Amino acid sequence: MDVDIAEIAFYFTIVAFVFWETISPRRVLLQPTWLRWFNHFLLFLLNSFIYRWLAVGAFVVSDWYLAVQPWGLLNWLPLDDISLFIIGFLALDFWAYIKHRLFHAVPMLWRLHRVHHSDLDIDVFTSFRAHPAAMLVDNGLSIAFYYLLGTSPELILTYIAVVSCYDLFTHANIKIPAPIESLLSRLLITPDKHRVHHSIDYKEGNSNYSTIFVCWDKLFNTYTPEPALGVDAEVVGVKGFNGATEVWLPAMLSQPFRAASSSPVSTAKPQTTDTP
Numbered sequence: 143m144d145v146d147i148a149e150i151a152f153y154f155t156i157v158a159f160v161f162w163e164t165i166s167p168r169r170v171l172l173q174p175t176w177l178r179w180f181n182h183f184l185l186f187l188l189n190s191f192i193y194r195w196l197a198v199g200a201f202v203v204s205d206w207y208l209a210v211q212p213w214g215l216l217n218w219l220p221l222d223d224i225s226l227f228i229i230g231f232l233a234l235d236f237w238a239y240i241k242h243r244l245f246h247a248v249p250m251l252w253r254l255h256r257v258h259h260s261d262l263d264i265d266v267f268t269s270f271r272a273h274p275a276a277m278l279v280d281n282g283l284s285i286a287f288y289y290l291l292g293t294s295p296e297l298i299l300t301y302i303a304v305v306s307c308y309d310l311f312t313h314a315n316i317k318i319p320a321p322i323e324s325l326l327s328r329l330l331i332t333p334d335k336h337r338v339h340h341s342i343d344y345k346e347g348n349s350n351y352s353t354i355f356v357c358w359d360k361l362f363n364t365y366t367p368e369p370a371l372g373v374d375a376e377v378v379g380v381k382g383f384n385g386a387t388e389v390w391l392p393a394m395l396s397q398p399f400r401a402a403s404s405s406p407v408s409t410a411k412p413q414t415t416d417t418p
């Protein structure tokens with residue numbers, strides 16, 4: 143996929159979901175919108191620089207990668223290009239699931255990934271909320287898998303482009319009609335399903351790890367269809383890191399190196415608009 147087209151699609155998707163969130167929000171946000179957008183946008187700019195440099199600039203289009211790519215596992219399968227593309231796409235999504243579980247299971251990685259989970263609201267800008275060090279580790283693990291599989295640069299760029307837009311969708315604070323949500327969630331992770339993963343409840347927060355296809359959670363028994371309190375009353379965040387100041391960029395960057403706050407757990411309950 144052409145990088146320029148992918149970028150245009152990404153920015154168009156942001157605008158589309160922000161518009162959708164404005165006219166038909168799923169929940170009323172606890173924090174001022176301008177504060178969330180300002181800080182998460184700064185983090186987005188910082189991460190974009192790292193992401194481009196590492197994933198696209200240095201590896202995906204490098205001569206070195208192209209030279210060793212034909213030796214990867216996928217290229218040994220006696221399949222046509224379309225079958226290889228589909229299997230490769232599914233494999234990259236499976237690897238995203240495995241990486242996500244690692245970020246929760248390994249204490250050092252959880253400290254980095256916790257920054258994403260400590261958002262007190264979930265909207266399209268939550269998808270930008272990733273610590274730069276988490277991005278580095280995440281991209282490093284992705285690149286190792288590209289080498290193992292020998293995925294084509296076209297497949298890698300397509301998956302990155304699709305995931306970038308899909309992340310915006312799964313974090314969007316949008317109201318989706320119940321029949322459509324029900325239909326989509328049979329195959330895919332939807333915003334309601336990903337919000338379960340952001341629950342302050344430990345068990346719920348350790349479920350629904352899938353990025354695009356929900357089958358990985360169902361296969362490995364980590365699927366939670368709904369939060370115990372219900373979608374409307376679910377509280378998101380991380381205990382000990384749920385103060386109002388966690389939205390600021392310096393707090394996001396320093397959080398992995400800080401201990402949990404002893405301040406009481408926020409009792410603020412999200413308000414919701416009508417259920418879909």
Ligand SMILES: [Zn+2]
Nearest residue numbers: 242246255339
């Ligand atoms: Zn997570």
Ligand SMILES: [Zn+2]
Nearest residue numbers: 258313336340
């Ligand atoms: Zn998330």
